[in-house]
Structure formats: C-alpha cells, structure tokens
C-alpha cells in the first residue's frame with residue numbers, strides 16, 4: 001500500500017516537476033517576448049519620433065510642386081482663354097476703345113460675344129469677360145453701382161452696333177425714369193429710324209410689338225425651314241431681318257399681360273434676333289438670360305460668379321456719337337448694293353441651263369432675301385423697263401444680261417442691244433481697243449444711235465426677217481412653238497433672242513416713215529415673237545416713250561413684264577404707285593402687266609461698274625466656242641474705215657462682175673451687218689453718181705471710197721481714173737487719191753478740165769473700151785471754164801454728152817456738185833431732165849430740194865441732213881433713200 005502511495009507520490013511529484021519546468025520555460029519565453037516587444041516598442045517609438053519631420057518635408061515639396069503646376073496651368077489657361085476670347089469677340093465685339101471702330105459681320109459670320117471688361121487673374125494676363133447677346137440671348141444688369149450698370153449697357157450696345165451692318169441693328173428704348181437719357185449718346189441713330197423710344201406706359205405696346213415681330217419672323221422668314229436667323233444666315237448667306245434690341249431701363253411693376261409678353265420674348269426672341277438688355281425689371285430664369293451684377297467691389301457674371309470682373313471704362317461720348325452718326329448716314333444714304341455675284345450661278349454651273357421653254361434669271365432679292373426672278377418665254381414674252389434718268393436702268397440691264405448670260409450658253413441665247421442715248425457704256429459688250437473680250441452671246445451692239453433711228457429700224461427689220469425664218473422653219477416641221485421646233489430640229493441653231501432697246505421712244509419719235517415702220521415692226525415682233533423665242537426689252541426714262549407706245553394698245557398689251565425703277569411713271573398699272581416709294585437701287589418687278597397683285601420688290605445689285613462686269617465677261621469670253629465671232633459694234637459717233645469694210649475686203653480684180661458691172665462703194669449702210677452701200681456701174685444709161693451738198697469732207701470721202709473700191713476691181717493699167725479738183729479745200733484728199741491710184745490716174749484742174757471733158761466726149765465713139773472714171777470734185781466751180789467752147793461745143797455740152805452716152809461705153813462720171821441747183825444748171829437749167837444722174841448721195845441738202853425728177857413721188861425724201869451722214873438713192877434699185885455713213889478719208 002505504502003508502495004502504492006510512494007509510487008503515487010513519486011508520480012505526482014514527477015508530474016508537478018514537469019509542469020513546473022514547463023511553466024518555467026513558458027515564463028522565460030514570455031519574458032523574452034516581453035523584452036523583444038519592449039525593444040521593438042522603443043525602436044518604434046524612436047522611429048515614430050523621426051516620421052513627422054520627413055512627411056512634412058515631403059508634403060511641403062508636393063504642395064510647392066502643385067502650386068507651380070497650378071500657376072503654370074493658370075497662365076496657360078489664361079492665354080488660351082485670351083486667344084479664344086479674341087476669336088469669339090472679334091473686331092468691334094472685343095477691341096479696346098482706343099482706335100475702336102465698327103467691324104460689321106459679313107453674310108455668314110456670327111456676330112460673336114461682347115466684351116464688357118476683364119477678369120484679372122493672379123500672376124498672369126487678365127481674361128476678357130464676354131457676354132453673349134446677338135443671336136444668343138438677353139442680358140440682365142443689376143447691382144448697387146449705378147454708373148457701372150450704365151457702363152455695361154452702353155458698352156454692350158456700342159459693341160453690338162459695331163458688329164451689325166449699318167441698319168442691321170435696331171434699338172428700341174424704354175427708359176421711363178430718365179426719358180431716354182440713359183441712351184442719349186445713341187440719339188443720332190433715330191434720324192435713320194434705328195433708335196426709337198417708347199414713353200412711360202408704353203412698355204406693353206413695345207412688348208406686344210416684339211412678340212408680333214417674333215411671330216412674323218417665325219412664320220414668314222424662318223417658315224419652318226430654319227430654326228433661327230443664325231441658322232438661316234449660315235446656310236444661305238442672307239440675313240433678311242435686322243437684330244432688334246430692346247433696352248428696358250426700369251419702371252413700374254409689370255402687369256400680368258406685360259409679364260407674359262416679356263417671358264415670351266425671353267423664351268423665343270433670340271432665335272428671331274430679338275434681344276433684351278434689361279435693368280430694373282425682373283427677367284425669368286431662363287438659360288438665355290445672362291445676369292451681370294455690378295456692385296461697389298466689382299462686377300460678377302452669373303455662371304462665373306466667383307470671379308470678379310473689372311469693367312471696361314465706358315466708351316467716350318464722342319465715340320458713341322460719331323459711330324451712331326456714321327451708321328445713320330450710311331443708312332440714310334440707302335442700302336448698300338447687293339453683290340452682283342448673287343445673281344450668278346456657281347462657276348461649274350455656268351451655261352448649264354436650257355432655253356427651249358423660257359429664260360429665267362434672278363435680278364435681285366426681295367425684302368426677305370429671296371431671289372426675284374425675271375422670266376421671258378410664252379408668258380411673259382416681253383418687258384418694259386422704266387425709270388427717270390440715274391435711277392439705274394442701265395445697271396439693271398447689265399444685271400439682267402449678266403444673270404442670263406452666265407446661265408445660258410450662246411447656243412441657247414443671243415442678245416441684240418441698241419442704246420439711243422448718248423454714252424458708251426454698252427460698248428464693252430463688244431470687242432474694244434482696251435479690252436479684247438466681248439460677251440459671246442452679243443450679236444450686235446448699237447451705241448450713240450440717238451440721231452440714227454434708221455439703225456433701230458434696221459434692227460427691227462433684221463429681227464422681223466429672223467422671225468420669218470423661224471416661222472417658215474416651224475411651218476416646214478409642222479410645229480408652232482420654239483420648244484417644238486427645237487425638239488424636231490435638234491441640230492438647228494434656234495437660240496432665244498433678247499433684243500434690248502434703251503430709250504426706245506427715240507425710235508418712235510416723230511411722225512415720219514421711220515417711226516411708222518418702226519411701230520409696225522415692233523407690233524408684229526411683239527405679237528408673233530413670243531412663240532418664236534424673240535423677246536423685246538424696251539427701256540425708257542421718259543414718260544413720252546411710254547406714251548408713244550400707249551397709242552397702240554395692242555402693242556403695249558404684249559409687254560406683260562414691267563420693271564419700274566424708283567419714281568417711274570406709267571410703267572405699272574394706273575393705280576399702282578409702288579414705284580413712287582421705292583428706295584434707291586430697287587425695282588418693282590411685275591409680271592402681271594403692272595397690276596398691284598403682281599408687285600415684287602427687288603434690290604438690284606450693282607453690275608455696271610467696269611471691274612464687276614469685266615470679271616464676268618472675261619470668264620464667259622474664255623468659255624466661248626472656238627468659232628465665236630465678236631459682236632458687231634455700231635457706234636454712231638465713230639467713222640467707219642473702208643479698209644475694214646467686209647464688202648471692200650471681198651473685192652478683187654479677178655472677180656468677174658459680169659453684166660452687173662463693177663461696184664463703187666460709197667459708205668456704210670446703217671444696218672445690222674455693216675454692209676457697204678454700193679453703186680453698180682454696168683454698161684447702162686444713167687450709171688453716174690452725183691454727190692450733192694457743200695460739205696467738203698463728206699463729199700471727198702464718198703468720191704474717195706468710190707474710186708478706191710473701183711480701183712480694187714481692176715488690175716493696174718486696165719482702168720483710167722481722171723481726177724479733176726476744182727475746190728482748193730478738196731485738194732489734199734483728191735491728191736491723196738491721185739497718188740494712191742498712181743499710173744492709172746491723171747490730174748486736172750480748172751484750166752485743164754475743159755480738155756478732159758472734150759477729149760473724153762470725143763473719144764466716146766472710138767474708145768478702147770477700157771473703163772474710165774471721171775472723178776470731178778466741186779465740178780460746179782468750173783462752170784465758167786466749162787461754159788467756154790472747146791472745138792464746136794462748150795465744156796458743159798461735152799460733160800452732158802459724157803453723162804448721157806458715157807456709161808454704155810464704160811465711162812462713168814462721179815461728180816460732186818455743191819448744190820442741187822448748181823447741178824441742174826450744169827445739166828441744162830432748172831427744168832432740165834436728170835435721167836443721166838442715175839444715183840446720188842445728198843449731204844446737207846434738204847429733202848425738198850431732191851424732189852421732181854430726182855426722187856419718185858412728190859416732195860422729195862424724208863431727209864434731215866446731219867453731220868457725216870448722206871442719203872443715197874439709186875433709181876435702178878431703190879424705192880426709198882438709204883442713209884449711209886461715209887468712210888473716213890485715208891490720209
């Protein structure tokens with residue numbers, strides 16, 4: 001048992017000793033851990049004591065870096081903002097007042113935002129403070145600094161004015177407290193209707209009016225096609241409405257209606273160019289409202305309210321006043337002309353139109369900026385243009401011709417143009433010395449034809465002939481209209497023809513044969529030209545011109561297209577006085593025979609100045625077909641040259657005239673083709689020429705051209721020219737001719753002329769048969785010498801015999817008598833027969849003197865002598881006299 005107890009004791013002891021040992025070991029380990037922990041803590045504490053210092057240094061470094069980055073970024077942003085501001089507020093929208101001037105926007109440009117001051121930034125440039133207004137929204141100004149508020153308003157208005165075209169911005173002021181004093185500087189604008197004021201109590205009306213404008217613009221201008229005027233301007237380049245800025249400066253509390261209208265304007269105005277600049281009246285909170293608060297410590301703009309704005313100084317009163325005066329003056333001077341290029345198609349669209357059915361072209365734009373078209377076709381077929389001198393008829397004709405000529409090629413359209421007033425502006429359509437170009441569509445230009453109504457007649461006859469040609473062709477193809485003719489004869493040349501006659505009343509002036517025939521031809525062309533594509537455009541500054549037509553209602557009725565320039569009388573229908581209130585450079589275009597319903601107002605671009613026109617003409621000229629010939633230019637003030645006459649150039653000695661005999665060219669016929677008047681000299685009785693009148697130069701010119709043209713048809717040595725000069729004044733030209741004809745010519749004077757006639761008369765019986773031309777200058781001056789006998793007969797008897805018998809023996813007299821009576825005396829007395837004078841050219845001889853045997857019928861021809869013109873009559877071919885222009889003398 002004891003053993004058992006001892007064993008147990010031992011075991012317990014052993015267990016206890018183990019447990020004690022383990023506890024001892026754990027205690028040691030724990031102690032070691034504790035030491036380690038303490039040690040670490042001490043180290044950590046030590047380390048922790050060092051950390052704040054290092055972190056602080058790093059933080060400071062980082063903060064310094066951030067500061068630098070920030071500053072650099074601010075400088076960079078400020079510069080970028082500055083550049084953007086210059087872009088967004090260009091010219092007058094942002095420039096300093098010193099040297100400030102208006103810089104109106106061009107057609108598609110946006111007006112930009114407006115600078116009111118600048119925002120100073122530390123350490124860098126100040127950034128402009130910009131406020132959107134035109135095309136964008138409204139501005140509300142408030143705050144305790146009254147002067148500052150005034151400055152903001154004046155600044156905004158002047159800058160906006162400077163960005164608008166003159167007349168493109170209208171102000172309306174409501175200033176019940178100061179009765180307009182707040183806008184006093186802008187007062188000069190009111191002289192041009194660009195600034196109006198409404199008095200106290202007028203706010204309701206003003207707002208009603210703005211709402212009406214917005215409604216009208218939405219309905220008729222934007223018309224659902226564009227969202228805003230800005231969009232319209234960007235798309236079309238047109239800004240048909242001005243900006244309207246209402247400046248509302250305080251007043252009583254608004255009533256409900258006014259409040260409602262104000263809200264509408266705020267919501268919808270900006271799209272229609274209607275804007276508000278308001279102080280002292282609340283505006284609703286809309287994104288379109290920009291608020292500026294101006295207090296003593298500076299201004300703040302909503303949206304960037306944390307930045308203080310340093311306002312610009314107010315613009316000087318003198319600058320505001322001068323600008324407003326200038327703008328008003330420009331508006332009062334009338335609207336600026338629209339650019340001519342508006343009438344032209346794009347370069348790649350030129351000559352692309354087809355004229356079978358009609359000719360369409362814009363002539364200008366209407367008040368809403370839409371093009372106004374002119375049409376010539378079946379309806380309306382012809383046009384009448386009227387307006388007092390200086391109102392722009394010539395310009396309108398240029399504009400119309402340019403708009404047409406750029407759309408239709410010369411194969412589709414031809415022009416004939418006649419200007420009865422003095423001046424050469426139409427000459428540039430033809431080739432000139434200074435400018436070799438011509439308008440490829442132009443077939444004929446007649447200028448300075450004021451005294452040559454025959455030229456107008458010639459044009460009408462030419463057109464009548466063309467009308468006949470077209471009518472015949474139409475008949476042959478069994479069609480009636482130009483469009484049909486062109487369809488069945490696609491290779492034919494059937495352009496539409498537009499004949500323009502400026503100051504056409506000259507053509508119809510007087511009650512003579514020319515006027516009568518012209519009126520008949522006009523009537524026929526007006527009636528039948530419509531279906532054959534021949535269109536008449538008649539222009540007149542003078543009511544008499546219209547009245548000349550008025551006597552012929554059938555003629556007038558065809559001119560359904562009427563174009564009236566400012567103050568034109570009687571172009572439109574009787575009770576239609578739209579032309580009386582037209583501004584400068586505008587026209588009433590009316591395709592309804594002038595009835596009020598047909599009125600369209602068009603602003604006409606400037607087309608007639610040299611640079612504008614020639615740019616287009618050169619472009620079209622370069623496009624001309626290779627075989628295009630220049631237009632014929634007939635200048636009533638110019639003297640034609642024989643050497644350049646087509647008929648003269650066509651003469652040559654190898655051409656066999658046959659029985660028709662050689663031809664003596666006497667001058668240029670007043671006609672469309674620059675032909676020469678020719679006198680045929682066959683072997684037949686009476687084939688002599690008398691030149692009658694006292695004008696030395698003209699008489700010499702006629703004989704000179706006759707002789708030179710005859711000489712061109714004979715080889716040297718095969719014809720004789722005997723020149724007798726009996727007037728010292730004619731000596732030089734006669735001698736020049738003598739020298740030119742060289743060996744074929746012989747010279748006689750008053751001493752030797754009796755021998756010439758005697759020998760010639762005697763030789764008639766047994767001559768060589770060689771042509772012999774006697775050119776007798778002022779033959780009546782030798783009456784005394786010719787009165788004496790040479791052989792059995794007097795010189796005059798010899799002369800009469802030559803006149804009588806010569807032509808059949810190829811001997812022709814081309815003689816100048818200084819009067820009809822003198823010629824008759826030489827022929828045998830006042831009652832003597834004149835059969836042997838088969839042809840004559842009358843110069844300063846009245847028609848009445850050419851009666852009896854010289855001209856068919858009684859009373860002589862309708863002939864009113866005028867400088868450098870002659871009336872040619874050849875009894876073998878003419879029924880009436882033909883006006884000629886002598887060729888210039890070759891000196």
Ligand SMILES: Nc1ncnc2c1ncn2[C@@H]1O[C@H](COP(=O)(O)OP(=O)(O)OP(=O)(O)O)[C@@H](O)[C@H]1O
Pocket residue numbers: 337338387388389390391392393394395396541585586604605606607608609
């Ligand atoms: N639409 C226009 N835009 C700008 N200038 C114009 C316009 N129309 C005419 N003018 C200018 O006005 C002046 C007179 O115009 P124009 O010669 O066309 O008038 P007109 O009626 O033909 O006069 P007249 O019968 O005396 O010749 C010219 O200097 C012309 O350049």
